[in-house]
Amino acid sequence: MHIQSILYDLIIVIYACSVLFYFFDFLQNNRKANKIAFWLLSIVWISQTIYVSQVFLQEALPFWSKFDTLFLFSWLLITLSLLVNIFFRMDIFLFFTNVVGFSIMAMSMFLESRNISEELATHFTSGWLVIHITMAFLSYAAFTLSAIFSVIYLYQHRLLKQKKWNNQMKRGPSLAQLDKASFFLNIAAVPLLFLSLILGSIWAFHTLEGAEWIFDSKVILSVFVLLMYTIYLFQRVVRGWTGKRITELNVICFFILVVNYVLSNLFSTFHLWT
Template sequence: MIENMTRWYELSLLLHASSVLFYFIDFLHHNRKANRIAFWLLSIVWGMQTFFFIERMIETGRFPVLTLVEGLSFYAWILITLSLAINRLLRVDFIVFFTNVLAFFILALHTFAPAQHASAGIAERLMSELLMIHITMAILSYGAFSLSFIFSLLYLIQYNLLKKKKWGKRLLRLGDLAKLDDMSYILNGIGLPILLLGLLLGVVWAYMKVDHFSWYDAKVIGSFSVLAAYGFYFYKRIVQGVQGKEMAFWNIGSFLFLLVNFFLFGTLSQFHF
């Protein structure tokens, strides 16, 4: 029974992660369809969390907020409720997205907290699953960033061919500049929220499993620096309106730094292998 409930908690977390991804797509492109999908996914999460909360209330015979784990559950429920209300009443996309990111982090803490599970074996297995989810999400984001890097590289090659007026089949096969730039942007839009959520899960795992977790660890600093680099990419693109060659160079530089973080900083880390 306990293990079945754990699976439902994990499903809730997965749906929440999908909701965050769609909210980010809406945030970037003002896509109402993505917003509706995100809203209904989050509504399902809200329904599941409400059920879990009521079940816990019946089980304990009190309002379940007295322990840290219960408090995290209630806090996550409050954030999800506020997010749904803001989405419907105010439509402030920026606030909705970051409220959901915070709610996801709190929900992850609650789901994988060892005190949540009566069996030490279940708690240990969940820690392993949490680590696998963290690694999988990080690698998925790296895949999106890799493809984005290739599109930016093709953009610069195409740009150079056009500037030198080298017409031919190669020019046609590369595609037009606008499409290459847009594909790079879209792939980064997929990779960034996945990396963000993956890092949040990694922090949860490290706090629960690493004896002397440090924010000054080389891989931790490097990973959040990669996140900041791609975050600045979107700042330049959306806020400053920069496109084209400058963004292609920034994207390529961000990806090269990602490779440095992956291959070098991991070897300098105290707990990444």
């Protein structure tokens, strides 16, 4: 645990430096700073991967507490953002994504690590539950990246309306590319969340006594999140919404997702770890 603590502190420091270099590049269009930031971010990803691997080697899963889930979520954001950057080369997207990723990881500093009951540990022997949580977090990561594309879209749209064309916009993707990327991420995320809810329901049906879990705050809000993103896809695919209107709807959907993650657990009877 002492080695993990040192590794965690090192990751935080390197991650902060990476974000600072990305911020300097964002303001000054400095390619050298951008290159340093990218390599520092790569080191963060490797270090986080080692940290998560150590948890698995200890015959545990990184889902035990808020600390673990936030750390895992930060790792997922970095992983997906690096993959997006490899194929599409979006520096401004990397900057915004890793501001979010660093903020999430920094929040985990104020939370305790693994502190679970024997009963909860027993539940994690269920393959249904492991797949349920994995799919849920993959969908959350995809929804987050989609929201980041939407925020960048709204930022660039506002500058265009004000006729303020700057260096940041010249380096960024077009509004059409941002709109399409956001849409494709949601196409991937909605089925993942749907399957996650199905698998979670199967686990709850076979594990928990009674049907009270159906009325759990986390379950109800998660279904509402799925409904909102389904409405987003309906408006986009069937009714043909594009541009600023559908982008604003996507941001609203993500806000509801954040509310679900942050607040619903306060009233949940069995979602004690995510």
